[in-house]
Amino acid sequence: MSGTKDMNLTLKIWRQKDQKSSGKMVDYKVNGISPDSSFLEMMDVLNEGLISKGEEPVEFDHDCREGICGMCSLYINGEAHGPDRAVTTCQLHMRKFKDGETITIEPWRAKAFPVLKDLKVDRSSFDRIQQAGGFISVNTSGNTQDANATPISKDNADKAMDAATCIGCGACVATCKNASAMLFVGAKVAQYSLLPQGQVERKDRVLNMVKQMDLEGFGNCTNTGACEVECPKGISLENIAIMNREYLKASLTKEE
Ligand code: SF4
Numbered sequence: 209m210s211g212t213k214d215m216n217l218t219l220k221i222w223r224q225k226d227q228k229s230s231g232k233m234v235d236y237k238v239n240g241i242s243p244d245s246s247f248l249e250m251m252d253v254l255n256e257g258l259i260s261k262g263e264e265p266v267e268f269d270h271d272c273r274e275g276i277c278g279m280c281s282l283y284i285n286g287e288a289h290g291p292d293r294a295v296t297t298c299q300l301h302m303r304k305f306k307d308g309e310t311i312t313i314e315p316w317r318a319k320a321f322p323v324l325k326d327l328k329v330d331r332s333s334f335d336r337i338q339q340a341g342g343f344i345s346v347n348t349s350g351n352t353q354d355a356n357a358t359p360i361s362k363d364n365a366d367k368a369m370d371a372a373t374c375i376g377c378g379a380c381v382a383t384c385k386n387a388s389a390m391l392f393v394g395a396k397v398a399q400y401s402l403l404p405q406g407q408v409e410r411k412d413r414v415l416n417m418v419k420q421m422d423l424e425g426f427g428n429c430t431n432t433g434a435c436e437v438e439c440p441k442g443i444s445l446e447n448i449a450i451m452n453r454e455y456l457k458a459s460l461t462k463e464e
């Protein structure tokens with residue numbers, strides 16, 4: 209259903225020139241925002257206004273604007289991806305806010321996600337964790353077995369598919385009081401450990417990904433579960449349990 213009246217809003221936005229500068233919250237007004245527009249479209253309206261006044265636009269990350277790429281990392285009114293559940297910031301609609309409301313917009317806050325500029329953070333720590341183990345070896349000899357010929361139980365196929373929906377947005381880290389990346393890493397480890405294709409590197413994967421996660425400065429999991437609540441893809445805490453089991457088994461059985 210379409211919204212009704214256009215909205216006038218006050219935005220409190222984190223502005224930071226670069227990684228070395230200290231930032232501060234700055235107030236802005238945006239008027240005439242349709243309740244049917246997305247949060248990022250509202251940010252576009254703000255930036256068009258700033259550019260037309262000769263001011264520097266607010267930098268924020270985005271790409272697909274369809275909930276797929278995981279780029280749109282905004283902390284809105286104290287919640288990763290804002291007040292709606294199971295959506296990314298780009299899928300958040302302005303009808304979730306009220307006319308006249310003040311909205312606070314900050315970047316993800318975590319030591320392993322340094323702020324590059326304004327609302328944009330460096331999430332290359334996630335890339336390095338993926339590079340440490342988030343891949344599989346495939347037989348490309350010409351005798352490759354057809355994937356459909358490999359039996360996988362329905363339960364494992366479903367769990368692996370659910371884990372694979374993680375888009376690497378980092379909301380779990382931003383939400384966690386310890387800035388733990390265990391929901392993300394758990395999803396990546398579980399996805400492969402549950403499938404026959406993931407068996408070749410199974411032990412190295414979990415050991416190397418967890419090692420890299422610790423090197424990047426992410427915190428530990430203390431089972432508060434906030435990550436699962438704020439995850440736009442509904443990644444289950446069960447993935448952390450799978451990762452912990454995988455890690456223990458690999459540590460005890462890996463030959464040096
Ligand atoms: S587990 Fe969820 S919140 Fe964390 S990176 Fe993946 S999709 Fe984002």
Ligand code: FES
Nearest residue numbers: 273277278280298
């Ligand atoms: S811009 Fe791609 S998930 Fe939001």
